[in-house]
Amino acid sequence: xxxxxxxxxxxxxxxxxxxxxxxxxxxxxxxxxxxxxxxxxxxxxxxxxxxxxxxxxxxxxxxxxxxxxxxxxxxxxxxxxxxxxxxxxxxxxxxxxxxxxxxxxxxxxxxxxxxxxxxxxxxxxxxxxxxxxxxxxxxxxxxxxxxxxxxxxxxxxxxxxxxxxxxxxxxxxxxxxxxxxxxxxxxxxxxxxxxxxxxxxxxxxxxxxxxxxx
Amino acid sequence: xxxxxxxxxxxxxxxxxxxxxxxxxxxxxxxxxxxxxxxxxxxxxxxxxxxxxxxxxxxxxxxxxxxxxxxxxxxxxxxxxxxxxxxxxxxxxxxxxxxxxxxxxxxxxxxxxxxxxxxxxxxxxxxxxxxxxxxxxxxxxxxxxxxxxxxxxxxxxxxxxxxxxxxxxxxxxxxxxxxxxxxxxxxxxxxxxxxxxxxxxxxx
Numbered sequence: 001x002x003x004x005x006x007x008x009x010x011x012x013x014x015x016x017x018x019x020x021x022x023x024x025x026x027x028x029x030x031x032x033x034x035x036x037x038x039x040x041x042x043x044x045x046x047x048x049x050x051x052x053x054x055x056x057x058x059x060x061x062x063x064x065x066x067x068x069x070x071x072x073x074x075x076x077x078x079x080x081x082x083x084x085x086x087x088x089x090x091x092x093x094x095x096x097x098x099x100x101x102x103x104x105x106x107x108x109x110x111x112x113x114x115x116x117x118x119x120x121x122x123x124x125x126x127x128x129x130x131x132x133x134x135x136x137x138x139x140x141x142x143x144x145x146x147x148x149x150x151x152x153x154x155x156x157x158x159x160x161x162x163x164x165x166x167x168x169x170x171x172x173x174x175x176x177x178x179x180x181x182x183x184x185x186x187x188x189x190x191x192x193x194x195x196x197x198x199x200x201x202x203x204x205x206x207x208x209x210x211x212x213x214x
Numbered sequence: 215x216x217x218x219x220x221x222x223x224x225x226x227x228x229x230x231x232x233x234x235x236x237x238x239x240x241x242x243x244x245x246x247x248x249x250x251x252x253x254x255x256x257x258x259x260x261x262x263x264x265x266x267x268x269x270x271x272x273x274x275x276x277x278x279x280x281x282x283x284x285x286x287x288x289x290x291x292x293x294x295x296x297x298x299x300x301x302x303x304x305x306x307x308x309x310x311x312x313x314x315x316x317x318x319x320x321x322x323x324x325x326x327x328x329x330x331x332x333x334x335x336x337x338x339x340x341x342x343x344x345x346x347x348x349x350x351x352x353x354x355x356x357x358x359x360x361x362x363x364x365x366x367x368x369x370x371x372x373x374x375x376x377x378x379x380x381x382x383x384x385x386x387x388x389x390x391x392x393x394x395x396x397x398x399x400x401x402x403x404x405x406x407x408x409x410x411x412x413x414x415x416x417x418x
Contacts, residue, residue: 108294111261114281115288116308116354126307130298 001171001183005190008168011079012147015086019094019143024136026091027098028124049092053152056088060157081158082165086147094143101135102128134206141202148194168194216241216258216358216392221267223253223414230254230414232267236392240384242405243394250414251394252291255360258392259288272357287351287389291362294347295335301346302331308354321352324382341372345379352387359383359391365400377403 026045030038048056064070064084075081105128113123129136151169158165160174168191175184217235224230230250243251256262258269260281268275276284295304305327309318322328325345330338338346344364351359364380365373381404383389395401401408410418 108290108292109296111256111259111281112288112290112294113296113307115259115261115284115286116350117282117285117310118307119282127296131296133298 001186001190003163004166004168004171004187005194007079007166008148009194011082011167012086012144012150015083015090015147016140016144018083018087019091019147020136020140022087023091023094023098023139023143024129027095027102028128030095031099031102045095046092048089048153049096053089053150054156057085057153057156060084060088060153064157076157077159077161077165079158079165082150082154082167085153085157086150089150089153090143090146093146094139097139097142098132098136101132101139104135105131137202137205141198145195145198148198149191215270215272216390217268217270218254218258219268219270221254221257221264221269223257223262223264225250225253225414228413230257232411232414232416234409234416236407236409238390238405238407239388240391240393240405242401242408243392243411244398244401244408245396245411247396249411251396251411252362253414254411255288255290255362255392255394258358259286259360260284261288285354285357287354287356287359289344289347289351289359289361289364291366293343295338295343295350297335299335300331301327301333301335301338304335304346305331305350305353307350310354317355318353321349321387324386325349325352325379340368341376344368344376348379348383352383352389356389359389361391361393363395364393365395365397373400380404 026041029035030042060081061076062068064073064075064081066076075084109127109131110123113127118126149169150167151173154165154167155170160166160170166174168187172184172187172191175181175187215235215237218232221232222229228250230253232250232254243254245251253262257264258271260276260279264277269277271284271286296307299307305318305322322331325348327345327349330342330346335343335346348364361380365376368376377400380391380393384391384404393401393405398408409416
């Protein structure tokens with residue numbers, strides 16, 4: 001049981017570590033730039049939020065399956081497929097939160113920073129990012145929680161292979177199917193504790209940080 | 215020297231079309247709200263790009279020079295201090311290696327900011343925040359200082375004090391300034407020549 005929890009947290013952590021930079025780049029491009037095809041990208045990014053997770057999993061299976069365009073990566077039914085499913089399902093949540101946070105940063109601060117000689121990278125890392133900190137942390141916690149709880153896409157693209165791709169959610173489902181209710185409840189309690197701790201840490205970080213301004 | 219030559223920019227209700235040249239140490243731009251004053255400053259600072267025309271600072275056309283390389287200090291209207299930094303970090307944000315500590319200390323002394331340095335931005339009064347914003351722009355040794363309604367939002371009793379600081383910046387630090395205001399009496403105290411702008415065009 002411990003190994004399932006560790007495996008799930010490990011995969012969710014890797015997924016979130018990948019989602020943050022990718023999601024920040026997408027969020028920044030959506031919040032600050034005008035470009036052709038923006039609305040299409042917005043829709044694609046939001047799709048996993050409204051599509052059945054199993055359908056998203058099927059798309060991933062087609063993309064990463066042996067005959068798919070990314071089949072050469074040979075990730076299907078491995079732990080890497082678990083991470084890919086988590087990324088696909090948690091990126092939209094991160095982007096929604098981070099984009100709003102970035103949009104709320106008054107562009108006046110960025111303009112002034114540029115007139116003070118700051119490069120675009122410095123404007124982003126010294127001004128925009130700290131001012132959007134709360135929303136980005138909230139998005140990170142949401143992404144992590146979504147990754148930990150991921151089920152539908154994972155079971156399609158990674159399967160439920162004990163010791164290889166079984167995550168917390170898959171294990172709970174598995175135990176219920178097998179009638180091992182007490183084990184299922186124990187895993188449930190662990191899930192609740194993880195969710196509680198994640199939200200508590202989020203609150204603590206956000207509260208410690210002074211409001212980043214208008 | 216600052217010159218704008220047929221600088222055009224479409225705005226919401228009219229087109230900005232501005233030409234002027236000034237060599238004065240302090241030049242005022244007077245006009246009613248919504249006449250395009252702030253847009254002129256943003257064009258000179260490099261925040262906005264003109265549709266056509268030339269912006270010349272010290273004999274160099276700066277149209278294609280990004281804001282960060284223009285060496286133009288900009289103090290926008292309203293709150294502009296970085297709220298997540300202390301006063302000192304705000305002031306040092308634009309400091310580059312070649313700027314001497316002596317000059318920074320001089321600016322801090324002229325604007326009487328030393329006692330504020332460790333404070334958070336949120337703990338400043340309106341007048342203090344204006345002085346810090348001025349200092350932050352000045353320590354970068356700008357070749358031109360742009361002031362957008364520097365007295366806006368300040369109580370009346372504070373006006374004379376901030377004006378006094380602006381005069382000291384003009385006379386002691388000798389930084390050329392372009393001062394935007396909708397109040398002619400305010401401008402008269404600081405600038406030596408004034409342009410009048412209406413609906414995006416210089417009319418006097």
